[in-house]
Amino acid sequence: MKLNWKPGTMIYPLPAVLISCGNKPEEYNLLTVSWVGTICTNPPMCYISVRPERHSYPVIRDNMEFVINLTTKDMAFATDWCGVRSGKDHRKFEEMGLTPGTSTIVKAPYIEESPLCIECKVREIIGLGSHDMFISDVVNVLADERFIDKETGAFNMEKANLLVYSHGHYHELGNEIGKFGWSVQKKNKKT
Template sequence: MTRPEKHDFPVVQARHFLEPGPIVLVSSHHAGKSNIMTLGWHSILAFAPSLVGCMISSGNHSFEMIRQSGECVINLPTVELADTVSRIGNCTGSTIDKFAEFGLTAKPAQMVSAPLIDECFASFECKLYDDAMVPNYNYFIFEIVKAHVADGPEHPKTMHYMGDGEFMIAGDVIERKELFTKVS
């Protein structure tokens, strides 16, 4: 698997990659161990601070790791990782070291203890910003504090989960800039 070269990216523009709704790989680190989970239930909540909300089911091994450490990395895989993404979502970190099992590279992050997944197109380092919705909805609000994005391609083939083992793959990009009075 390739490990794309990445550059720093403005955290306020994280929406460019997350708002289209891709499945992401959330990496975490707690008590000396790292883990990875798949996540489809997320949305941008604010530009600045750069907030993203994530529904992380308490049944996931990652749930307590993220709750306890207050950190994670949201990594953006592309279609070349379809098999790996599927497998990661169908096993548990309680018995498996997913980085080793799936041959993924845990690269040190800059601002959090959770590792970047270097095979992904982009990685967003996150700190827990508000856990008020965790008890009722398992809903974590994170602040993206550092972003790393591959140098190319401009439009990565992200995967968008539809349930039932199916993914929609990112298609063509169209623009309607002339119809936007305030481009945001």
């Protein structure tokens, strides 16, 4: 039997990412976000949703760019801490021992400790209610070579030990149970 609940955001798990922003070192900041996702493959587009009262909001709005940094089990404490502390009171990179890297296309830094960093340029900002959505073009992706499969060239999510967020809790990703299309894949017949 199913129970009726009030409408809410119950699509979990979600990636727990750190958004890096700012176009000069004294402005650099980190913001933890789980309202993040893919919008389009071609052209590559994604979004983040941010509350207007957050310290990073005007930094992202004014610079119109940011970096989505995937996080790992080893980055869990910093991911949570950056979400509950304000950049107006803290120098988050320094206090969490994270290293700002120089991005390839955008001026916002990336996090060197992150296994995958997605450079984004904001295309449009849509006010939605509690959050505003930053619809963005993906202009570059930086991947840590330690997590690239040498045979396939694919990014190895399991090896990276990525962090996800689910209804107030952080989790590491579990074991792979299949790949896209495995349910209809033809089996090799033995002769």
